[in-house]
Amino acid sequence: MANREINGEGQPPVLTVNNLKTHFFTDEGTVKAVDGASFSAPAGKTVGIVGESGCGKSVTALSILRIVQKPGRIVDGEIILRRADDAEPVDLAKLDAEGGAIRAIRGGEIALVFQEPMTSFSPHYTIGNQIVETIRLHQDVGKAEARNRTIELLRMVGIPRPERRIDEYPFELSGGLRQRVMIAMALSCNPKILIADEPTTALDVTTQAQILDLLREIQARTQMSVIIITHDMGVIAEMADDVIVMYLGRVVESGPVDEIFHRAKHPYTQALLRSIPSIFAAPRSKLPTIAGSIPHPHNRPAGCPFHPRCAERMMGKCDVHIPRLRPVSRRQMASCFLYHEPDEAPIT
């Protein structure tokens, strides 16, 4: 319901996240890592989730795949995955996290690419072994066929001489190649959704450019839906069709990429965009900044989480009520009292 009007055209989105809340119950108190996130991922499009550390973007991804580590768990919300056209949509939030249903979806319909590919491979097996195993786990194919498919995949992600590389161990590959292998592994079961969590953060710029190109090219070919999670506004501007901006577990703004970058509504988005060092800046020029730093998740401020750092805060309103994500233009939504009045009672 939340984002229907934003990406309304065409068929219904493959994945819809509604009011997702993932909290961590630690000894020091409850950390509301994700506290009411809503968005949807249409087929063939890229959704970018952007935010700084502690904004909950990675936990959102983990929640979708149901691999949130203890003491965290989903406390509310739904994650609707639309499967093949005739099948009933499933609510991933309701599935048993250890059950067979979610395990079939994980790595099957939804695949994940991590920031550090080294840690997501076992160092004891060749990359070929690991991809072949993934393929055979999800599909009923023979060993030889799975191996051929693996070579094909490695070629597709631009690995030179894949028939030789397939028998190498992860540590024998460079960072860029490892990330390509990771993508190949993610693609091995023809996922409908690819979640890429900081896929290029550990890479150098020139390698990053290669990987981003690769992701775009594969998406154009497979028409899958990509959810790219990053802190880098540059990557978002390059890749995303729709953008979700998160701050301290809440979505502060969402909308098409051009709107977000050129007609941002939320003061946080505006300030964040202004504070990015630009390659076009004059040398030795100062940047506008956002004052203060991101609060520790244990002491999230009351009211709007951004209000202590916000230049446009209205005391008595922003520090008391929590703003809801509401439409602010035809295709854009923001949670800010500049655009709507608070609900009557203070919400905690």
Next chain:
Amino acid sequence: MTIRSNSGAPLLEVRNLQRFFPIRRGLLRRVVGQVRAVDDISFHIDRGETLSLVGESGCGKTTTARCILRALKPTAGEVLFQTGAGEVVDTASLPKAALTPYRHQMQMIFQDPFSSLNPRMTVFDIIAEPLLASGIKNRDQRRARVENLLERVRLRPEFMQRYPHAFSGGQRQRIGIARALALNPSLIVADEPVSALDVSVQAQILNLLLDLQDELGLTYLFVAHDLSVVKHISDRVAVMYVGKIVEIAETDQLFKAPKHPYTEALLSAVPKPDPRLRSERIVLQGEVADPAHPPAGCYFHPRCAHAIDRCRSETPPLEEVLPGHRVACHRARELSLKGVDAPPSPHPQQLRTL
């Protein structure tokens, strides 16, 4: 050890600096090869300016910085540093013990705000440690100085008794900067000082560094991989590739009109934070050369779109093609490469629409 006295000399001059790391194999740990991490580089930094060393991981920029600070001993070359007294010393050749009087004139800001502060010491102890080492035994004196330093980096002096774990990444970085400033250094080597920080905090630290430079007349050697950050802070930029400087020029010049194909590709690869600038980027093929087995000729030639036969056999020297603009490319004078120009339109000032 004092070579000469010359007040007109740059604050720091690096000449033919080399640092190799031996590759050892086998039971007897025999040396079977060398990683040429820094391979014969020369540059200078004038007093009060900021020179940035940029390049991708493994290009030798951090090794260079550490050699200058003598956290690493250079394999060869000179690091000529002009001391406060106006003498020029070669810190590369001094024995470690003789370095002590010059240590406090060069200080370092680290990349990781977490590992660079001892978690078991209070902020006061951390910042006061260089003071203590330099012989200020009076605690009140140190206290006054630490208070002053904390204010300089915009932190509350009352925070002094806290431990680093009470601070955010940005605040810790400020503490690290305060420590570096404690002994009034003339040269600050900043190794990726903002790359571990959140975007909204990055800008604060960059501004702080610019302010401090104006207030204290500091000279920075700024090591970074992020070209956007480099653009904001530097007067001049040196681009490194596999242990060598391939291009060095004034910031504007280098960004607007790069002369080396690698610089051009680097600039092009930077994701621009504006979806309207999605354009055809130059995507380099292949991987960065292995510094243990660099290719013959120009190290960049296997990935270079402009390579000719000469590039495959002959190493290009770093030559001045324009005043103050030096490039190591055989074709620097003939190629016309694309840089990044001023933005097509400034970021539209956002207006409230409701």
Next chain:
Amino acid sequence: MSKAKPPPTYESPFQSELDEATFATAAEERVSVATQWQLMWWRFRKHRLAMISAFVIIAFYLVALFADFLAYADPHKTEAFRSLIAPQPIHFFDEGRFSPHVFALVGKRDPRTFKRVYEPDPTQKVALRFFAEGYAYKFLGLFKTNRHLIGVEDGNAEELIFLLGTDQLGRDLWSRMMVACRLSLMIGLAGVALSLVLGVLLGGISGLYGGAIDTLIQRLIEILRSIPTIPLWMGLAAAMPRDWGVVQVYFAITVILSLIGWTDLARVVRGRFLALREEDFVLAAELAGVGQMRIILRHMAPSFLSHIIAATTLALPNMIISETALSFLGLGLRPPAVSWGVLLQDAQNIQTVAISPWLLSAAIPVVIVILAFNFLGDGLRDAADPYG
């Protein structure tokens, strides 16, 4: 928090970096100035099993300290007539009144086996008295006394009370077990203390200097660790002169145990040194001109002290179990010394165990102490790095 003076100007018009402290609550303020040891303690406190174990271990060491007081019979006094008496339950109430007593035993000969058997006689109640007089000993090694926690009214405790039964030579097992705590627990401490010195010294040198010294020490450790421990112990124990006294054997065993024990600690110390040498804050101190001694004492030592404490705690049970094993095999402490291992030696014979299973009771404190040390060590290890 009030501002002492106007803050330095900062880009942001409404709030400076300085104002962030206003968010801090009293509890956070406390954490923000907490030392390493406070943080460790807060963390350790949450580890319930480790906390319980800590109390158990303290209790055991108290027992060791007051062993003679807790015993009621002279642990060395043999008496053939009291051989292999079964444990005897204490009755706490007598006709509804609190009056702890045991039933007196009547010794008879089994007419078929000719074995001496003892049967309780419920009509003869032996009242227990607290702080009764018994055999004479030196309290904490300071002054002579003959008071014990329990005893009997004007009579000989060793002739009347047998809480855990007696061994073949008629010595009271309860009293022997109390006294055995002393040697068994102390040998662990002494052994670990010795390995600690060796480990920190050699590990520190190894990690600090590196190069040839490091290689030499590392090879030495590998060689020591590759020697099978039991044959090594046997060899060393056999080399001990038979005429050595209890104390001499005790020290010799300690040395033998720590000869192996130090290698683990040395590895921990070396590993920490190597890791710390690469830390940025150590480089920062070096660049600030801080002397090497101060870097080691101020920056490096505090960061691995807690790890060493944890490693030591985990090494203690090894020592204790090694002593027990050695003595059990007859290679370690020998009678007249009393340790858990020595006590268990009596239970070597399957026939004896079948007839008198109480001889195995010395295994219970061994198991409890080892478990407690392991849990405590785990808790300490988890708490050791509060910044991790």
